[in-house]
Amino acid sequence: MTRSVLVAGVLATCAAHAELKFGESPQNFMIEVKAGPFMPLVDRAFEKGRGPFGKVFGNAPLIMGELELDFQVFQKFGSASIGISGGYAEKFGDSLNPDTLEKVPGSSTGIRFFPIKLLGIYRFDYWALHRSIPLVPYAKLGLVAMPFAVVNDGVIETPKTGSRGAGVKFGYAGVLGLSLLLDVLDQRLSRDFDNSMGVNHSYLFAEFALQEVNNFRATKTGDLDLSSRHFMFGLGFEF
């Protein structure tokens, strides 16, 4: 009985989506707004248990927010795009006593990340637009620039050794994701959205990102490795 109800529900949804839209506005861009847990792999360049990132900030991930804009250059079989994204994440913890490396309550240190990515994207939306299956798998590949800044008691940390707790690391990123076409939930609202705002399609998506951000080289002991493996979730609008 339960299986029958499920099958009937899927068929009804696909049938509703089988009524393809006509007279859509031109489609050239995609905007994505997303967020997810982000943990830089700084401590993998150090012995287990001696990593400075976990010592200062603990093991809970940061929340990374990102905004991405893609320009669609190919829309025949699926769509190919060139995109650029910008993001932000920060985390704070207690500063340390320089001699004992114990936490000093009432003091504060933090690290901020501002990732910028240049991406090539391919979305396989053929089934969603022509075969009534509202799922769009996609892949992205690109380059990453990760400016960062470390603050201690409100100012960028500059120890007497001369180095400065701010800079940029570079690397590459690969992303695999799956989008759910939201137009199927309310076709009329979707048409109205297109007529009034020019938004052709809306998506809910989840993606997994693999970033290697260590200046295009393998991690060595002592590196500031800002690589990560993390999920992102968000909303996308094609217009």
Next chain:
Amino acid sequence: MIRFTSVIFAVMVAQSAFGQSPAITQPLIIRGGTNNFDDPIRFGPSRCGETVRLTWTYTPSLGTACSELTLWSTAQSSCGDGPASGDVTYPSVSQVVLVGAKTGAIDVKLVELPGFVSQTLSDGGVTNPVVCGAPDTLVEHLICGSATSGGLTGCFNLPLTPPKMRASPMKLVFDTKPPTAPVIVEENATNESATITFEKNTDAAFVVATATEVVEDGGAPDPVESPKAAATQGTVKVTDLTNNRTYSVQLHFIDAADNVGPKSEPVLVTPIPTVGFWGAYQRAGGTDQGGCSISLGLMPILAAAWFIIRSVSR
């Protein structure tokens, strides 16, 4: 009609049971400047010569105002329906202005409030005023207003003793009582600064920390004061100290009438240098020097950008 008023009554009773004020808008409100109507204006001796401008606002809801608006100030704990013996009255507002303009101003000379002026009472006696400026004194005044309230049918067929629409009063408090001394809970030495945790005080507005270096030769170095912090914040930070030198730190409260309270018991604090994540990273053996490794990182991005531009231009 009966069902409607029964519903309103039930709502008021229910909300009163939960300790909430009735949802029906207060028809008459007296406010002071940018304050909310339940935020008293506290003033000290330096303001005794001032005139404070208050605002009355009439918002018709159930019933309507059927008389002029009577305004007065009292040193009693409640307003009543009208000025009583010993109260100070202000020019009334006509019903036309009250119902038409729905808002207006009252200018109150602080030194003429009833608590400062000798008033002749109805029994022939006189009040015992306080001198505006007297130390260690707290005198509360209410600025009150009232008008005759008509029923749901308007101002016709009013009873012989019609009900009064009382304004939500504005409180003016002459306050020269200093706040109590702060109680320090914890002191933390940080980089060139000290963070002091204290018991919060809702009667005070601000807290200030003063740090004086402890010197052995009996000298009197200049103290370092923190900026004012909110007394309800619970912590205050004094900065611009020198690491590895011991300071005696005391706190004092300042209330909304600028009365300064006594200082707390002193605590000793020695600021110490701290390191943040970057210092911790270097001490763990980190080799990155920060900055931008242009030669390593920019070339692939520049190459990709060049390729894209060429592709698009074709």
